[in-house]
Amino acid sequence: MTTAFRKRLLLLILIDSAIVSFSIYFSHFFLGPSNTVFDLMMFVSALTLLATHHLFSSMFGMYRRKWRYASMEELIGILIVVSLSIVSAAVVQLLAFELIYRRALIITWMLHILLIGGVRFAWRYYKTYGITLNPKGKKAKLVRNNPNAKQTLIIGAGSAGQMLARQMKNSNEVNSNLVGFIDDDFTMQHLTIAGLPVLGGTSDLEAVAKKYHVNHVVIAMPSTELSRMKQIIKEAKGVVQNVQTLPMIEDIALGNVSVSSIRDVSIEDLLGREPVELDIQSISSEINGKTVLVTGAGGSIGSEICRQLIKFGPKRLILLGHGENSIYTIHMELKQLDTETELMTVIADIQDRDRIFEIIHDYQPSYIYHAAAHKHVPLMEANPKEAVKNNVFGTKNVAEAADSAGVPNFVLISSDKAVNPTNVMGATKRVAEMVIQSLSKVSKTRFVAVRFGNVLGSRGSVIPLFKKQIANGGPVTVTHPDMTRYFMTIPEASRLVIQAGALARGGEIFVLDMGEPVKIVDLAKNLISLSGFSEKEIPIEFNGIRPGEKMYEELLGDNEVHPEQIYPKIYIGKNNDVRVEDLYNFIDVEFVNIEPERIKDTVFKLIKNKPVSLTK
Secondary structure, eight states, X not given: OOHHHHHHHHHHHHHHHHHHHHHHHHHHHHXXXXXXXHHHHHHHHHHHHHHHHHHHHHHTTTTSSOGGGOOXXXXXXXXXXXXXXXXXXXXXXXXXXXXXXXXXXXXXXXHHHHHHHHHHHHHHHHHHHOEEEOTTXXXXXXXXXXXXXXXXXXXXXXXXXXXXXXXXXXXXXXXXXXEEEEOSXXXXXXXEETTEEBOOOGGGHHHHHHHTTOOXXXXXXXXXXXXXXXXXXXXXXXXXXXXXXXXXXXXXXXXXXOGGGXXXXXXXXXXXXXXXXXXXXXXXXXXXXXXXXXXXXXXXXXXXXXXXXXXXXXXXXEEEESOHHHHHHHHHHHHTSOOOOEEEEEEOOXXXXXHHHHHHHHHOOSEEEEOOOXXXXXXXXXXXXXXXXXXXXXXXXXXXXXXXXXXXXXEEEOOGGGSSOOSHHHHHHHHHHHHHHHHHTTOSSEEEEEEOOEEETOTTSHHHHHHHHXXXXXXXXXXXXXXXXXXXXXXXXXXXXXXXXXXXXXXXXXXXXXXXXXXXHHHHHHHHHHTTOOTTTSOEEEOOOOTTOOSSOOSSOTTSEEEXXXXXXXXXXXXXXXXXXXXXXHHHSOGGGSOHHHHHHHHHHHHTTOOOOOOO
C-alpha cells in the first residue's frame, strides 16, 4: 500500500465519519427527542453506523474507486453501502432497546446518501473542469475551453462515443475542445448526450465543420460495418485532414475504450474487411494447455501468430528464430501480458538439421507453426540457392523432425505465389508444400499448409516502402498501373492460420479468402492522401515489373480449387499427385553440385511434375 493511497484512504474515512456523525445527530436534533434513554440509543446507533459504513465500504471497494471517473455504478454502490448501514443500525436498535426509531433513521439515510454522494461527485466535477477565481475575486467560473486546443467532433454518439467523450473531458493529456457528436440515428439528433449536442448526421458533416471550425474528427464507431466505415472515413477526410478512429471492435478487449486507443486512420481501415468469427471452442481445445512451437517467431506473421496463440492459453510457447533481436522483441512483448503460459526462446537456424531435431525432440510440441522462410521475390531471384536451402531444405528439416518426434500437428505458412509460380520464391514455397504433402501420406503427424497473399505492413511489403518514400518527399514508385495484389491484415491472416490448423485432418492446402484484389497504384494514392499530401506534392512514378513478378496473383490453380468454403473465408485445395521420387531425388542429392544457373529450371520442372534430371 503506497503512502499516497494511505493518505487518500485516511482522508475518505475521516470525511465519511464526519458525514455519518452529522447525519445521525442532525436527525436527532431535528426530531427533538426529550428523554435520556434515546440519547444512549442515538449514541449506540451512531457507533453502529460508523462501524458498518466503513465495513461495507471496504467490502464493496468504495475506498478503492477512482471517483474522478464516478458513474452510475458508483452511485449504486453508495446506495447499497448506506442502506446496509441503516439496516444494521435498525437491527441493533431493535435488539438493544426493543425499539426502531424509524423517522430518525430515514432522515439519516437521506442525509447520508446526499452528503456521501455529493462529496464524491463534487470531486469528480472539480477534477473534470477545474475552478478558478476571476481577478476581482468575487465570482468563481468554470474553465473548460482552451483556445489553442483542437476543435474536435466525434462521429458516433453510441456507447463508444459517449465513453470516449467522457474520457477526453477527464484527461489532462488530450488537447481538444469537444464540439459535439455527429450520428445518423435520427432519434439522437438535436439531443444532448454526455453533455454534448448531437449536431446532425454524416450528411451534415461539412456544414457542421465549417460552423464550429472543426479541425479534428474522431470516428467512434468500432462495431459498424467495414463498408460503411470506409465511406465515413472518405467523407471525413474530404472535410478535415486530421481524422482519427478507435480500433476495430475485435481489438477492444472487453469493450474498454480509452483515449490512448485513438489512432490515425490507416490504410488497413480502407483495405481491411469484416472480421471473421473464429471457432473459439475448437481452437481452445486444440491449443489450451499444450506446448506450441512457432518457427520464424520474430517475423511479421510468426510474431502475430504468437500474439494470437497466447490468448488460447497454451502451457508453453516456444519462440524459435534465427535473428536474436526479433526473438528478443517478441519475447519481451509477450512477457508483459497477464498470462500463465511459459515462454521459451530458442535461437536456431532451420537449415541446421541436427539442431532442429534436437529442439523438437526435447520440447515435444503438440503444434508446430512453420513461418520461417525467405520471402522477398527479387532477392530470391538473385539468390536461388539460398531460397531452396531455406524454404525447401529448412521446411523438410522441421517437418521430418516433427514426424520423427511424433508431433501431432504441423502447419506450414505458404504463399499465393506458390500457384503457377513465375519466381523462385513462389516455386520453393510450392516445393515446400509438396514436401509436407508427401510426408502426410506416411506420417501420423497431420501436415497441412495455409496459403494466403500479401499482408499489410509486413516486413518487406509495399506499404512500409511507400510510407518511407512519402516521408522522404516522394516519388512513390509503382511497377505498373495495372498490377494488382491480394491484401489481408496481419492479425486476420494469423487468426485464420490458427483456425485452419484446428480444422486440419492431414495433407490439406488451406486457402484464405483474400477478398477482392487491389490495384497497387490505388494503394499508393490512398497512402498519399492519408499522409496529408496530394499527388502533385508526392508524385507516383512507374518503374516497370521486376524479375519474377506477376501482374496478377492467384490463390488456387484452376485444377485445384474446391468452390465451397469449409469455414468462413477458408477454402480447401484439391490434392494433386506429387512425384515423390523426383522430389526426394532433387532434395537428397548433393545440392551444392547443381550449377546455380540450373537451380531455377530444376525447381520449375519439379513443381510441374516433369521428369527431373540432375546430371550436368
